Amino acid sequence: MNKKVIHWPSMSFYLIALFTFIGGIIDSTYSSFLIGFGFCFMGFASIRLIPANFLTRKLTSPVAETLVRKRDIATQIIGFLLLITGLALSMLFNV
Structure with missing residues (x-):
């Protein structure tokens, strides 16, 4: 039986x-x-950057440097910049 794993970090x-x-x-x-x-x-x-068993696995796993991983890191950085921009707008202008 194939058990589906819920990806809790992305969820x-x-x-x-x-x-x-x-x-x-x-x-x-x-x-x-x-x-x-x-x-x-x-x-x-x-979804691809953080493993689903992030809280229960060992932290000594090898990091794969592929184009997909670099794209995921860039997407993560864009998301973080959007968070910072939204927080700055809410603090400075109350918008």
Whole structure:
């Protein structure tokens, strides 16, 4: 029997993004949408970047340097920059 493994790191990023989008709709703030998009980008990239057993595995695994991994790291960086931009907008301008 093939057991499906739930990828908890990306699932948590997507849940945070969903709650942030809902909060942005309720409050009508643009910064919440930027933060939500940032968490979506990070959740999408973490599917291949972070292993599903991230909290239970040994930390001494080899890192594969492939083009896909570099793309995932770039996507993760874009998501992080969107998070920082959304937080800066919310703190500076209350938008």
